[in-house]
Amino acid sequence: MEMRQFREVAERLRVAGIPVTLQRLEVARVLLTRPVHMSADQILERVRETTPETSRATVYNTLKLFREKNLVRELIVDPERTFYDSNTAPHYHLYDVTTGKLSDVSADELTVVGMPKLPPGVDLEEVDVIIRVRSRSA
Amino acid sequence: MEMRQFREVAERLRVAGIPVTLQRLEVARVLLTRPVHMSADQILERVRETTPETSRATVYNTLKLFREKNLVRELIVDPERTFYDSNTAPHYHLYDVTTGKLSDVSADELTVVGMPKLPPGVDLEEVDVIIRVRSRSA
DNA sequence: TTCCATGCAAAGGGTTTGCACTCTC
DNA sequence: GAGAGTGCAAACCCTTTGCATGGAA
Numbered sequence: 552m553e554m555r556q557f558r559e560v561a562e563r564l565r566v567a568g569i570p571v572t573l574q575r576l577e578v579a580r581v582l583l584t585r586p587v588h589m590s591a592d593q594i595l596e597r598v599r600e601t602t603p604e605t606s607r608a609t610v611y612n613t614l615k616l617f618r619e620k621n622l623v624r625e626l627i628v629d630p631e632r633t634f635y636d637s638n639t640a641p642h643y644h645l646y647d648v649t650t651g652k653l654s655d656v657s658a659d660e661l662t663v664v665g666m667p668k669l670p671p672g673v674d675l676e677e678v679d680v681i682i683r684v685r686s687r688s689a
Numbered sequence: 690m691e692m693r694q695f696r697e698v699a700e701r702l703r704v705a706g707i708p709v710t711l712q713r714l715e716v717a718r719v720l721l722t723r724p725v726h727m728s729a730d731q732i733l734e735r736v737r738e739t740t741p742e743t744s745r746a747t748v749y750n751t752l753k754l755f756r757e758k759n760l761v762r763e764l765i766v767d768p769e770r771t772f773y774d775s776n777t778a779p780h781y782h783l784y785d786v787t788t789g790k791l792s793d794v795s796a797d798e799l800t801v802v803g804m805p806k807l808p809p810g811v812d813l814e815e816v817d818v819i820i821r822v823r824s825r826s827a
Numbered sequence: 828t829t830c831c832a833t834g835c836a837a838a839g840g841g842t843t844t845g846c847a848c849t850c851t852c
Numbered sequence: 853g854a855g856a857g858t859g860c861a862a863a864c865c866c867t868t869t870g871c872a873t874g875g876a877a
Contacts, residue, residue, distance in 0.1 A: 572857065591841080606859040611842065627819075630867085632841060633768050647811060660805040663818065667798040673785060673822040680801065680818050681765075684811040708876095710832065729866080744834040749867065768842085770866065 556584050567620040577602045578613045582623060586638045588653040594635065628653065628681050643680035650686060694722050705758040715740045716751045720761060724776045726791040732773065766791065766819050781818035788824060 560579040564571050581597045582589065589597075595610045614635055617623045626634040628646045634653060636644075643656040663678055698717040702709050719735045720727065727735075733748045752773055755761045764772040766784045772791060774782075781794040801816055 570856080574858075604859080607841095608843080608860080609858055612857080627765055627768055630765055630768070630771050645805065645807075647808075648814060649811075654808075656805045661801060661803045664800045664802050665798055667783065667794045667820070669783075669822055670785075673787075673824050676786060676821040676823045678818065678820050680816065682805070682807075682816050683814040684807055685814045686811050708831080712833075742834080745866095746835080746868080747833055750832080 556580065560584060563622065567622055569616060569620055569622075573602065574598070574605050574609050575613050575616075577605065578610060578617070579622075582617070582635060582637050586636075586655070588626065588634045588636050590632045590634055592632070624677075626653065627679075643682070645682045645684060647684050647686060656680070656682065694718065698722060701760065705760055707754060707758055711740065712736070712743050712747050713751050713754075715743065716748060716755070717760075720755070720773060720775050724774075724793070726764065726772045726774050728770045728772055730770070764791065765817075781820070783820045783822060785822050785824060794818070794820065 557576065557580065560583050561571050561576060563583060564575060564579060569575060577598045578594060581587075581594055591607075591610055591614060594614070595605065595607055598605050598610065614623065617635075618625055621639060622637075624636045624639055626636050626644065628634065628644065629651065636653075638655060641658050643658070643661055645654045645656050646652075661680065663680060666675075669675060695714065695718065698721050699709050699714060701721060702713060702717060707713060715736045716732060719725075719732055729745075729748055729752060732752070733743065733745055736743050736748065752761065755773075756763055759777060760775075762774045762777055764774050764782065766772060766782065767789065774791075776793060779796050781796070781799055783792045783794050784790075799818065799820075801818060804813075807813060
């Protein structure tokens with residue numbers, strides 16, 4: 552891990568208005584230095600490789616904070632666990648229900664045309680597209 | 690509840706190759722006699738109004754069976770609980786994250802254009818579109 | 828008699844909560 | 853010394869599982 556990356560994620564947290572702490576920096580390093588899809592547990596595991604004194608609760612707190620500040624997006628694709636996506640640009644997802652593997656589908660490859668008129672008093676939050684695929688069993 | 694509806698759902702189960710039992714009939718009556726989005730717990734509650742001797746496990750078993758036979762579709766829109774949709778025709782969904790209310794969006798109102806080329810060895814299962822909205826707080 | 832369906836209770840797994848401790852400002 | 857951040861363990865909630873009972877073929 553280079554110092555440069557540490558500095559950069561620290562700056563991202565400050566810009567987002569998030570007070571910097573050791574654990575938040577670690578979660579940010581794992582999650583925000585490249586586009587990834589990870590579950591809370593995978594993140595905790597990766598963080599503990601370098602910072603073992605990190606609790607599960609803190610990771611959940613941090614993820615909630617990052618989501619509120621729009622640093623990550625929550626992906627609801629599997630009832631078993633929530634995934635966190637560090638790519639906050641508009642894009643869609645391909646989910647392999649057999650392997651649990653998630654991949655990005657760019658807005659170039661796929662377009663949603665049309666939008667139903669929303670009920671009165673509601674604002675659009677986001678549009679999720681999930682392409683579910685199944686690995687052919689041999 | 691009219692006899693006619695009972696007969697009709699019973700026939701749907703038989704056509705789907707599902708042996709008819711009292712509990713399955715009740716779940717089918719609650720779920721399949723009109724288009725609804727319900728959680729397992731809501732279904733259990735409704736079933737127990739008329740057939741109190743129904744266990745949670747049986748409802749889950751029955752829902753899994755119905756899903757395998759394509760009588761219902763599972764909706765993964767909320768990490769808290771799975772919803773079951775009795776509308777098996779292709780369509781999309783609008784989800785109010787504030788109220789938890791789900792509604793259908795027909796394929797007329799919205800179209801997905803384009804499809805990324807799938808990784809080798811996988812089959813398309815389905816394409817989900819979820820429009821997330823938020824109720825404006827007064 | 829052999830299955831299959833069911834009820835009940837317990838277990839399981841991801842997430843949240845309560846609480847005490849520590850650190851910072 | 854007040855407030856925020858953290859670790860730990862327990863609580864929570866939805867769903868699944870194990871097991872014994874009961875019924876149908």
